[in-house]
Amino acid sequence: MSAVLAIQGLTVALPQGADRPHALDQVSLDLNAGEILCVVGESGSGKSMTAGAVMRLLPPGVAITGGAVIFEGQDLATADEATMRRLRGARIAMVFQEPMTALNPLRSIGDQIGEMFRIHTDLLKAEIEARVLSLLAEVHIPDPRQAARAYPHELSGGQRQRAMIAMALALDPKVLIADEPTTALDVTTQAQILHLIKDLQRRKGTAVLFITHDFGVVAEIADRVAVMQHGLVVEEGPASQVLNAPRHAYTQSLIAAVPPLTARAPRAISAEPILVMQDVRKTYRTGGFLGRGGRVTHAVRGVTLMLPKGATLGIVGESGSGKSTLARCLVRLVPPDGGSVALDGLDLASLTRRQMRREAHRIQMVFQDPYGSLNPRRRAGELVAQGPMIHGTPRVEAMRRAKALFELVGLDPASTERFPHEFSGGQRQRIGLARALALEPEVLVADEPVSALDVSVQAQVLRLLAELRERLGLSLVFITHDLRVAAQVCDLVAVMKDGEVVEHGPIARVFEAPEHPYTQALLASVPGRDFARKN
Missing domain, CATH: 3.40.50.300 (P-loop containing nucleotide triphosphate hydrolases)
Incomplete structure (x- = not known):
């Protein structure tokens, strides 16, 4: 199976004085068409930095110093900014962890989704409005017309995240990067968002790079799993193998730390x-x-x-x-x-x-x-x-x-x-x-x-x-x-x-x-x- 996105020996340097020299050290990952690859690890492991490097959205002072990111025959690690602007959103889209900070509070939801079409297509205003309503319906937002007129603060957390997904999928990208998209959500909303991403990925054949630290989420949606620690990929394989028979001690310790859903043995407690x-x-x-x-x-x-x-x-x-x-x-x-x-x-x-x-x-x-x-x-x-x-x-x-x-x-x-x-x-x-x-x-x-x-x-x-x-x-x-x-x-x-x-x-x-x-x-x-x- 040929990779839609191939990360090859990617190295990203941190500024002087950081706790380690590299945010990513020789990271290699393949993302195939129609699969969900979950990248897991603790804070500081390099998960989000991997997404930032692919999108070329790195913090100031952080730079790619080696390796390649191959997408549609181009190396994104060395592509100019004009190329990246053309690809971002249209061919590679991203859903962020906190939609309230990722969405513009001064513009309506419909206006922000419509911007994707205004920038990347020649569609007329009426066509754009129709596509926006269609997308909001596709991500199961109730009353799409009202949601399109609403501002971010007028939607719930789950609805804001759905709007972000609608925006990311507007132009049918080949790759969707989801960076901790359910961390701030409660369990029922989280379950709905995960079901939505799986459903859209299955219907559209989108390749999904899903970043999370929640192994419950991994067990729910992953086809393959890559485990990161201190900027290195320490283990990679099919989800069933990594979750049920992890080889690396770090993966084993992460999985051992996942609390079971069964309540522990009851303690004797006071009646007072x-x-x-x-x-x-x-x-x-x-x-x-x-x-x-x-x-x-x-x-x-x-x-x-x-x-x-x-x-x-x-x-x-x-x-x-x-x-x-x-x-x-x-x-x-x-x-x-x-x-x-x-x-x-x-x-x-x-x-x-x-x-x-x-x-x-x-x-x-x-x-x-x-x-x-x-x-x-x-x-x-x-x-x-x-x-x-x-x-x-x-x-x-x-x-x-x-x-x-x-x-x-x-x-x-x-x-x-x-x-x-x-x-x-x-x-x-x-x-x-x-x-x-x-x-x-x-x-x-x-x-x-x-x-x-x-x-x-x-x-x-x-x-x-x-x-x-x-x-x-x-x-x-x-x-x-x-x-x-x-x-x-x-x-x-x-x-x-x-x-x-x-x-x-x-x-x-x-x-x-x-x-x-x-x-x-x-x-x-x-x-x-x-x-x-x-x-």
């Missing part, structure tokens, strides 16, 4: 509650004038749940189900509109702002984005010491405690002098944990704390959370849309949909015999479900 939510409600109103009209969103609708002492309560559901709003109500980042949140008998929802400041140390939060939640201008040690200092701890003692906490979460105490950007994503999440633990909370609310992390780093952070729960006697509220993660860390689980809890109970019971159709649909949508069960 530490946190009781009773009829918690939160409504958002946007737009309108003087409180009239506008849009009303019932984010949390009468949630009643109990967290036993020393236990982990998982809250799962799709984006927009109300999980994160509930988390913010628990720590009073947003005040609930009704109901009570009792921490060891004290109703936090009824406290004044001043009273809440005094009690805030008892319930702390770890956020999803370990970079966005850390002040980039402060040193890591100061960020951890800040809370105790606000509550009256002398600076010297607070900094001493910060170093001890760094050691507790598996970081070098000497690294307290570094700034957040000098740490990896997993290390930054550990700093976030240390900061939350600095005030010695009784309850830790973790909002998607591992969703942005690679599978092996994710496994390390989850192990750390379990150790800290045992060692410090913590009780955890764990918010996630990743059901495999929930299965490994939670004792109890509550499933949320449209602001309501539709099912809750011990996680083994809910996952093995779900009663609500929504829970059943969530579990059925997990990519590579059978693979996850085997591993």
